[in-house]
Amino acid sequence: MPETVFTIQLPDGTGHNCYSPSSIVHQYFSVGDKLPNQEFLKKAKESLKIASDRVEQKFGYQCSGAINSLHRIETISAKFGPKELIEITHI
Numbered sequence: 001m002p003e004t005v006f007t008i009q010l011p012d013g014t015g016h017n018c019y020s021p022s023s024i025v026h027q028y029f030s031v032g033d034k035l036p037n038q039e040f041l042k043k044a045k046e047s048l049k050i051a052s053d054r055v056e057q058k059f060g061y062q063c064s065g066a067i068n069s070l071h072r073i074e075t076i077s078a079k080f081g082p083k084e085l086i087e088i089t090h091i
Contacts, residue, residue, distance in 0.1 A: 007090035008040070011080050015089065018044070019069040022051035029088045038082035044073045 004020045006029060028047040035043070048066045055063035080086075 004091065006088060009087040009089050010076065011037070011084040011086065016072075016076060018073060019065050020048060020051045021063045021066050022054050024050050024054070026091060029091060031088055031091055033088040034085045035088075036083045037077055037080045037086055040086040041073065041077045045070060048073075 002023045004023045004025050006018050006020070006025055008016050008018060010016060025047045028043045048070045052063040052066040055061070055066070077086075
């Protein structure tokens with residue numbers, strides 16, 4: 001399960017690194033994607049849930065790194081409107 005770090009640029013211009021224990025995020029995001037905050041959050045939840053489930057299938061427990069990453073994403077996302085754009089700048 002290759003760990004994957006992807007970087008987002010927020011509407012205020014700041015960047016943020018996000019962690020996934022799986023490369024599943026490649027199926028949800030591509031470099032250069034500019035997604036409305038609401039859509040980004042939905043895709044982040046789906047992909048990180050799948051990633052954590054894969055860890056659980058392999059090791060018998062959910063991935064705390066994926067759960068923590070999602071909590072950080074949710075906290076950051078709450079600061080912006082649902083239609084403000086979040087850009088994927090690195091995967």
